[in-house]
Amino acid sequence: MLLAEPPPTPYDWHFRLGSIPVRVHPLFWVLAVLLGISGENPDGWRLLIWVAVVFASVLVHELGHIVAMHFFGERGHIVLYSFGGLAVSDRISAWGRGRTPFSQIVISLAGPLAGFLLGIASVAVFLAGGGQLVFETYGLIRSIALPEQVSRYVGDLVFYLWTVNLLWGALNLLPIYPLDGGQISRELFQLWDARQGIIQSLWLSLFTAVLLALVAMTQWETPFLGIFFIYMAVTNYMAIQQLSGRGFGGGPRW
Numbered sequence: 001m002l003l004a005e006p007p008p009t010p011y012d013w014h015f016r017l018g019s020i021p022v023r024v025h026p027l028f029w030v031l032a033v034l035l036g037i038s039g040e041n042p043d044g045w046r047l048l049i050w051v052a053v054v055f056a057s058v059l060v061h062e063l064g065h066i067v068a069m070h071f072f073g074e075r076g077h078i079v080l081y082s083f084g085g086l087a088v089s090d091r092i093s094a095w096g097r098g099r100t101p102f103s104q105i106v107i108s109l110a111g112p113l114a115g116f117l118l119g120i121a122s123v124a125v126f127l128a129g130g131g132q133l134v135f136e137t138y139g140l141i142r143s144i145a146l147p148e149q150v151s152r153y154v155g156d157l158v159f160y161l162w163t164v165n166l167l168w169g170a171l172n173l174l175p176i177y178p179l180d181g182g183q184i185s186r187e188l189f190q191l192w193d194a195r196q197g198i199i200q201s202l203w204l205s206l207f208t209a210v211l212l213a214l215v216a217m218t219q220w221e222t223p224f225l226g227i228f229f230i231y232m233a234v235t236n237y238m239a240i241q242q243l244s245g246r247g248f249g250g251g252p253r254w
């Protein structure tokens, strides 16, 4: 659930998953390839597997949101866009009606949960097929051992499926608006304080985004992610200014 839906382009790819319409924006492929070739040893097959895994993982994440929406009587469609995807509710956009805090929290959680399940399922199939894995702290894979006569690309596939879903889910659960975690924290803050809740959740979001930007740039050496978090922090700041300007809480009192 990221930002607003991008306008249609002639290069959009449309298909359906059952009754759910899916649109893939061309920038999705561009970003997936760019993220894939930033590593060492350019390898065509490996890059193809990477892009396929990113595609499947973001799709499953958004499907999680859509399935939860169905549970609450909403219909929706999926858009895969530059840095991730969107699960757009047809009811919310058409009627402009909000959700209850409970349904919003469940819908927000369902995306990361679906991704974690995909990661766990792929590791389970790999282990059942005779593969071996060593995990390190934070749940990342340290080493992978394949059964004999299995292509090393199977190892890449499992490694990517696990890593992308774990990191994508964890990133999305950060209390940064408009990531899923930011939506959840906004609901919780508003339950706690109906008047000031949104502003408070946006301040938490802003500080978390700045902190993560610093960590991404200095510790993880991923400037791309750093820029992403700075962008989030700036949009959060603008939202705070906008809400404060309307006299909706915030300002010097906070």
Ligand SMILES: [Zn+2]
Residues within 6 Å of the ligand: 001, 061, 065, 111, 112, 172, 180
């Ligand atoms: Zn999401």
